[in-house]
Amino acid sequence: MAKTVLGKCPNCGENVVIGKYGPNCSAKCGMRFGYAMGRRLSDQEVETLLAGEHILLRNLTNKEGTEYNAYLTPNGVQEYSYEKDGETKSGIQWKFDFEFPEDDELPEEEPPFGNIDIDDSELPFN
Ligand SMILES: [Zn+2]
Numbered sequence: 001m002a003k004t005v006l007g008k009c010p011n012c013g014e015n016v017v018i019g020k021y022g023p024n025c026s027a028k029c030g031m032r033f034g035y036a037m038g039r040r041l042s043d044q045e046v047e048t049l050l051a052g053e054h055i056l057l058r059n060l061t062n063k064e065g066t067e068y069n070a071y072l073t074p075n076g077v078q079e080y081s082y083e084k085d086g087e088t089k090s091g092i093q094w095k096f097d098f099e100f101p102e103d104d105e106l107p108e109e110e111p112p113f114g115n116i117d118i119d120d121s122e123l124p125f126n
Pocket of ligand 1: 013026027031
C-alpha cells in the first residue's frame with residue numbers, strides 16, 4: 001500500500017508519512033509530529049504545519065483554568081526530554097511562534113463533529 005506523504009520533515013528533510021501511530025518521519029530521525037500543547041493533532045493539521053502555515057487550536061486551558069485560543073506557526077524544531085516511569089524520554093518536536101487572537105478575530109466555529117478522534121486501527125501500517 002502506498003504511503004501518504006504529508007510533507008518534508010523539518011528536522012531532516014525526509015518525507016513525513018502516515019504510520020501506524022500517526023504521522024512520522026520516514027527516516028525515523030526522532031522528530032515527533034502528532035502533538036502540540038498537549039493536543040493530538042490531526043493529519044490535516046500536521047500537513048498544514050509542514051507547509052509552514054499556522055494552525056488554530058481552540059479551547060486550550062491555561063494554568064488558571066481559563067480557556068484561550070492560539071495560532072501556532074512552525075518556527076523550526078527543538079529537542080525535548082522528560083522523565084516518565086524513571087526513564088528519560090527524548091526526541092525532537094515542533095517549535096512554535098504563538099499568536100493569541102481575540103474572539104472576534106476568529107474564523108467561524110467549525111462544526112463540533114469536525115474534530116473526531118482518529119481510530120489508529122484504520123491508518124495504513126508502516
Ligand atoms: Zn526526519
